[in-house]
Amino acid sequence: MLSHDSTPIVAFEVQPEAARMPVIARAPRLSQASVDAVREVMIVDENGTRRPVHIPAERALTVRIDGSELVTLMTLGGAPELMVLGFLLNQRINESAACIESIMVDWDAGTAAVVTRQPRTALQPEIAARAVPMGSGQGSVFMDMMSQIDSVRLPPAPIDRATLLAILETMRQHDVIHRTAGSVHSCGLFQGETLLICVEDVGRHNGLDTISGWMALHDVVGGDKVLFTTGRFTGEMVMKMARSGIPIGVSRNGVSAMGYDLAARLGMTLIGRAQKGRFICYTGLERFDAPLV
Secondary structure (H helix, E strand, O other): OEOOOOOEOOOEEEOHHHHOOOOOOOOOEEOOOOOOOEEEEEEEOOOOOEEEEEEEOOEEEEEEEOOEEEEEEEEOOOOHHHHHHHHHHHOOOOOOHHHEEEEEEEOOOOEEEEEEOOOOOOOOHHHHHHOOOOOOOOOOOHHHHHOOHHHOOOOOOOEEHHHHHHHHHHHHHHOHHHHHHOOOEEEEEEEOOEEEEEEEEOOHHHHHHHHHHHHHHHOOOOOOOEEEEOOOEOHHHHHHHHHOOOOEEEEOOOEOHHHHHHHHHHOOEEEEEEEOOEEEEEEOHHHEEOOOO
C-alpha cells in the first residue's frame, strides 16, 4: 500500500545503525511475513462528499507453540515474528530467544507457528494462563512478574531536555500510519537521540513486544536506551520495560497509578504528556538533567 506521495507505508522501521547489528548465536529462524499496514475504503464525510481514506489493516494472528494453541493477537503485522518473540519473552513463556527454534507466520491460515528447541507435548496450565488477553493489554503476566520486582536493577542512565525534545521530534516524523489512517499506537527505541527501531500497531503492547523481540534477537541491552510510546504507562507496560532493562520511558499519554507506583519502586524514569515542547516527569527525576524552578 502506498501513501499519496508514493512512499510505502510500513509499520516497522529499522534504522541503518540498528540494521548492522548481528543476531545472537542459535537465533531462531524467522519467516519474513510483514503485510500491508493499511487498506483503502470509501467513506462519506460531513459534507456528503464520497472519497477514499486509509484505515489500519488489523489482522488476527493465532500463536501456536509446539502445536498447542496459546493466544490470538490482533496486529498490523509489521514485524509479526518479532512481536510473537517479544510476547513469549515478556510473558515468561520462554526465557530467551535461543530457546526457540523457529517462528513461522502464515497469514493465509492466520497463525504463527512457534517451535521450541525442547518441544512440549502440551502447555502447562500455568503457562497457558499467562497468555490470557486482559483489557487492551496482551497478557496476565503481571502478578508473576511482581514476585520478581525486588530483583530488578535499572542503571542510572540520564536524559536531558535537549535529548527528550529531539526524541519527540523524531517520533513525530515517523508516525506515518497515525497521520494517514489514525487508530494506532507508536513505539520507538532510542539510544540517546538516535532512533534504532520504531513500530506502529493497533496496541501499545504489540509495539513494546516487537521492540523486546528485536532486542532479544540482537542481544541489545536496555540500560542506555529510552522507550517512546504514544500509549499510557500502565503497570504491565512498566514491567515489560523493566524486563527489557529499559530505565527511561517517554509517552505522549499519561501514567496510571499502578504504573507510577511500580516505576517509583523500580527507580524508573517516566515522562508523560510529552508533546509540543511540554512534558511531565512523573518518576525518576534524579535521571532528568534539567534546571528546576
